[in-house]
Amino acid sequence: MTIAISSLTKRFDQTAVLRGIDLTINDGELVALLGPSGSGKTTLLKIIAGLDWPDAGGLVVNGQDWLPLPAQKRRIGFVFQHYALFPHMTVRDNIAFGLTVRPKSERPSKTAIAAKVDDLLGLLQIPHLADRFPAQLSGGQRQRVALGRALAIEPAVLLLDEPFGALDAAIRRDLRAWLREVHQATGSTTLFVTHDQEEAFELADRVVVMGEGRIEQIGSADQIHDHPASPFVARFMGAVVELPVTLRAGRAEAAGLDARMLERRAMADGPAQLFLRPDAIALDADPASPWILSHKASNGAMIRATLRRADGTEVPVDLLRHSAPDLSLGTAYRLRPLTGAVFPLDGVAQNDAPRPLPILKEKRQ
Amino acid sequence: MIHAAAPVRAKRVLPGFTLSLGTTLLYLTAIILIPVLALILKGAEIGPARFWAIVTAPRALAAFQVTITAAVIATAFNAVYGLLMAWVLVRYEFPGKRILDALMDIPFALPTAVAGLSLTALFSANGWIGQFLEPQGISIVYTIWGVALAMAFTSVPFVVRTVQPVLEDLDPAFEQAARTLGASEGAIFARVVFPQILPAWLAGCTIAFARSLGEFGAIVFIAGNLPMKTEIAALLAFIRLEEFDYQGASAIALVLLMFALILLVVSNRLQAWAMRFKGI
Numbered sequence: 001m002t003i004a005i006s007s008l009t010k011r012f013d014q015t016a017v018l019r020g021i022d023l024t025i026n027d028g029e030l031v032a033l034l035g036p037s038g039s040g041k042t043t044l045l046k047i048i049a050g051l052d053w054p055d056a057g058g059l060v061v062n063g064q065d066w067l068p069l070p071a072q073k074r075r076i077g078f079v080f081q082h083y084a085l086f087p088h089m090t091v092r093d094n095i096a097f098g099l100t101v102r103p104k105s106e107r108p109s110k111t112a113i114a115a116k117v118d119d120l121l122g123l124l125q126i127p128h129l130a131d132r133f134p135a136q137l138s139g140g141q142r143q144r145v146a147l148g149r150a151l152a153i154e155p156a157v158l159l160l161d162e163p164f165g166a167l168d169a170a171i172r173r174d175l176r177a178w179l180r181e182v183h184q185a186t187g188s189t190t191l192f193v194t195h196d197q198e199e200a201f202e203l204a205d206r207v208v209v210m211g212e213g214r215i216e217q218i219g220s221a222d223q224i225h226d227h228p229a230s231p232f233v234a235r236f237m238g239a240v241v242e243l244p245v246t247l248r249a250g251r252a253e254a255a256g257l258d259a260r261m262l263e264r265r266a267m268a269d270g271p272a273q274l275f276l277r278p279d280a281i282a283l284d285a286d287p288a289s290p291w292i293l294s295h296k297a298s299n300g301a302m303i304r305a306t307l308r309r310a311d312g313t314e315v316p317v318d319l320l321r322h323s324a325p326d327l328s329l330g331t332a333y334r335l336r337p338l339t340g341a342v343f344p345l346d347g348v349a350q351n352d353a354p355r356p357l358p359i360l361k362e363k364r365q
Numbered sequence: 366m367i368h369a370a371a372p373v374r375a376k377r378v379l380p381g382f383t384l385s386l387g388t389t390l391l392y393l394t395a396i397i398l399i400p401v402l403a404l405i406l407k408g409a410e411i412g413p414a415r416f417w418a419i420v421t422a423p424r425a426l427a428a429f430q431v432t433i434t435a436a437v438i439a440t441a442f443n444a445v446y447g448l449l450m451a452w453v454l455v456r457y458e459f460p461g462k463r464i465l466d467a468l469m470d471i472p473f474a475l476p477t478a479v480a481g482l483s484l485t486a487l488f489s490a491n492g493w494i495g496q497f498l499e500p501q502g503i504s505i506v507y508t509i510w511g512v513a514l515a516m517a518f519t520s521v522p523f524v525v526r527t528v529q530p531v532l533e534d535l536d537p538a539f540e541q542a543a544r545t546l547g548a549s550e551g552a553i554f555a556r557v558v559f560p561q562i563l564p565a566w567l568a569g570c571t572i573a574f575a576r577s578l579g580e581f582g583a584i585v586f587i588a589g590n591l592p593m594k595t596e597i598a599a600l601l602a603f604i605r606l607e608e609f610d611y612q613g614a615s616a617i618a619l620v621l622l623m624f625a626l627i628l629l630v631v632s633n634r635l636q637a638w639a640m641r642f643k644g645i
């Protein structure tokens with residue numbers, strides 16, 4: 001199924017939640033929708049599923065206009081953020097639901113349904129949980145059941161809203177690998193929402209970065225990392241270090257900054273803003289640099305060094321402990337960025353308003 | 366050495382736990398346990414043979430029958446109407462919704478005698494509503510339908526107010542999930558929504574039924590209180606008391622109490638069954 005979304009807009013009362021979304025998802029593709037909380041990801045998913053409607057724009061799937069089509073007729077597998085398993089039904093009945101509610105003429109026989117559910121329970125690796133109620137399951141198990149319930153109707157399109165959001169790290173990693181397998185086995189066009197970049201990059205063929213109801217960038221992990229399309233994407237990818245620089249012949253210049261490893265930009269000379277990730281900065285001792293090492297702490301694998309300038313500006317730098325040079329407090333170091341993005345100052349100001357928090361994991365209630 | 370003397374123990378949530386528990390237990394004993402106990406002892410005094418004679422006397426049997434029949438009718442009506450009302454109040458936005466919501470509490474707030482009087486005025490042969498019903502051969506006042514009407518009026522909030530919060534808390538994602546899975550709106554209600562409000566609905570219906578069995582004030586005005594026809598059990602107990610027949614009064618009251626207790630047990634069982642999926 002090829003999903004073509006064009007100029008989709010949606011507002012709730014005064015808030016514009018989607019401000020013109022254009023996106024095409026190819027048949028069988030696995031696409032991640034990545035963005036901070038409140039950027040409209042869930043709303044977009046719901047519109048594709050037929051649980052919400054846009055104010056304007058188009059949604060065409062395999063050449064058919066889907067907007068007039070009720071959710072029941074779209075054959076979409078939707079996995080909800082908090083699973084939404086039916087609490088009064090066993091795992092088996094939850095998975096079978098989409099088959100047992102079909103009108104008599106289209107409904108498979110009881111034995112066919114049971115066989116289908118057994119197959120899915122096997123695929124989900126939870127045959128032993130068939131007769132439990134959702135309240136008796138762990139988060140990861142619920143997630144599998146939710147996916148099984150969605151897969152039972154053999155959906156043409158699979159939509160997952162933060163499928164691993166509420167699970168702990170080890171289970172997330174397992175389920176990620178497993179979701180990839182499921183995707184390969186079923187071949188259904190899949191769109192999943194996440195606010196975790198690692199998850200998006202590891203799983204998806206293509207990543208769509210959303211911010212404030214707009215698509216900021218579409219690309220592969222490397223493209224988005226190395227060439228963020230906007231200050232928003234740069235910040236969201238973890239470039240929390242922002243330094244005012246002067247561009248000269250496409251290269252950023254500032255006191256205590258050695259930007260020779262960055263590509264030259266095709267931008268006019270003048271003031272600009274440099275965006276850096278703390279883990280993409282190397283340090284070289286340089287007595288002439290205004291950056292003084294004021295603090296360092298190790299978490300075993302990484303050293304977090306904090307450099308401070310006389311005006312109080314601080315720059316965090318993350319270094320691999322085993323390959324880091326010996327750093328001594330009070331010494332001056334030059335910043336040597338390995339990758340980084342430069343944007344003209346006016347572009348920065350325009351997008352400056354809401355700052356996502358890329359390092360802190362989003363808190364959920 | 367102060368810290369050494371302080372015992373290491375988790376702090377109670379309630380300050381003065383012993384005092385507050387003591388007070389509530391004392392109150393419970395005085396207001397509920399002692400009267401019930403007195404009633405049972407009074408009944409026991411009578412002796413089984415006499416007790417049986419009192420409660421199976423034709424007039425008493427008729428009173429029980431009227432009471433229970435009318436309570437069943439009233440509860441059946443409230444079960445449907447109360448559910449519908451809760452649904453409308455939770456799921457739809459319309460002008461005057463707040464007022465309607467507030468009106469639902471009137472049966473609680475209104476003195477039952479006032480309710481009885483106004484219902485009688487409305488449904489009597491020349492009342493606002495009665496004048497249309499009477500020509501059709503439907504009489505409400507002074508019939509068992511009047512009794513049921515009064516019961517329904519005073520007990521409907523129990524159903525509405527128990528179902529409403531549960532319905533409000535029901536995550537819309539359940540219905541959305543069912544929709545994406547292809548369920549029709551009817552199937553969504555029957556298989557996803559209703560099973561989840563069933564425990565609350567059963568609880569509401571039980572309390573409404575129990576309340577109807579014991580309702581007195583609203584009924585006596587509209588029922589006409591004809592012995593063997595529209596006389597309810599609570600009124601019969603009251604009449605016996607007025608005749609200084611304490612034994613007769615407490616025997617009847619004891620039967621009502623038994624009904625209420627059986628009802629509570631059955632309802633608890635039903636609710637436990639309906640909530641079986643919530644257990645861990």
Ligand SMILES: Nc1ncnc2c1ncn2[C@@H]1O[C@H](COP(=O)(O)OP(=O)(O)O)[C@@H](O)[C@H]1O
Binds near residue numbers: 015036038
């Ligand atoms: N039903 C609704 N009514 C009003 N505002 C809503 C509703 N649903 C979502 N919003 C608002 O739309 C914005 C985007 O929400 P959402 O699509 O859930 O974002 P995300 O999934 O990216 O966190 C948020 O600001 C949210 O408050």
Ligand SMILES: [Mg+2]
Binds near residue numbers: 038041042043081161
């Ligand atoms: Mg969301």
